[in-house]
Amino acid sequence: MALPNKVLPGFVASLYMEPGGNPTPLTTAQLATQANVSAIAIAANLLEVEAIPAFGQEDAMANFSVAGSRQSDKIPVQSAPFSLSFIHAWTPSNTNLLLVRADAYSGLIDRTYVIAFVEGANIVYFAFNARASQFSIDPAPGAEVQCTFTLHPRGNQFGWSNNV
């Protein structure tokens, strides 16, 4: 097998979370180790979110003037990871959703999350440690009850791996 050499539809991405009320997040090395990450990416840990939002790195740069030059210089500087906002149908008995809600109330719990892209038998994993926040429930009539939450990834705590 090789990494998928094709354009993937966003529908193949799934979000998984480390289980347990008091989790020990993976280390930076483990976040990039497929055996550690795939152990989290199992059906019992699935968060059935509507879609996976954009993830990655925010822009941050400093603008320096260069003496004697017509052009100045933009230098990349320290930038934070993107925060990820998810929409999940609110199922009151969903164990994983209750964990996210508890994390959001706490604000202090670091947990490993995994985004898995599947193409046939090939899986590409992006794992990161994050804290949950902004957990809200919208019970508007005429639609399904949705809960929204935001994951704030911790800086430098991420890893890529795959099952190739």
Added chain:
Amino acid sequence: MGQNSAAVYAQAIQTALQSVVTPTPVYASFNRNFASEPTFLTWTLRNVHQPVYTGAQSNKGIDRPVCQTNVYAQTMATCFAQAQLVLDALHGYQGLLGGLFYVAKIDVEWLFNTFDNDNKLHQIVLDMTFDIPS
């Protein structure tokens, strides 16, 4: 699960409508042979659809199908009375529909009334939107 069963929806709609307007007959879709009866209802089910979300096949939203109900009667007063029966019983209804599945809300919209000159029947068209938990 792929999708809630449309066949179960259909059975529930038939049972529920029949219980509301009994003894007036209720039929799925329309057949001109029925037009000899002085008063009757027909219904069709459409837009059966649960939105699909990312990842596993089971990841779906609620279903909001529409059941279009046509009330036919030889007199305008009967036609309106029968349509009102359906509105009174089902608009805003929440509960077990036809004894088969739980419906969170039914929204009945009275679309229009008209007259079919060929069949000499007054007709009222109602759209019923069901909110069905998945």
